[in-house]
Amino acid sequence: METINSIPSDILKLQKKLCEYEVDSRNYKKYKKILTKHIKQHAMKRRVNSNIRTIETIQELEKSTDLF
Template sequence: MTEIIPNNILKIQKKLATLQKDSRNYKKYTKILAKHIKTHTMRERVKAHIKAIETIQSLKDE
């Protein structure tokens, strides 16, 4: 299973790389990036839970 980084996170990281550290925009983009990463990890965690529940249900049915 390969981890795929979403395009929106990559785009924010590329923009962040061009900005000067400790500038106002740098701080703004780090907050935006943190929010996107948080939602992405939560989405992945929910998918994993759903997959685990489906696996348990299929084992019960057999």
């Protein structure tokens, strides 16, 4: 089980690109929308992985209690 709390490179690239544009410009809005989608997707992956680890831990505990 490895825990990675770093920000993915694609999100960092989008943030850097977003800084290049003026606020409320057409490209700024476009990149902001793309960045929002990537952040939501990243958060969802982290939640799913966390839930999987929790389920695995519970299963391991159940196996260990069955031995006694």
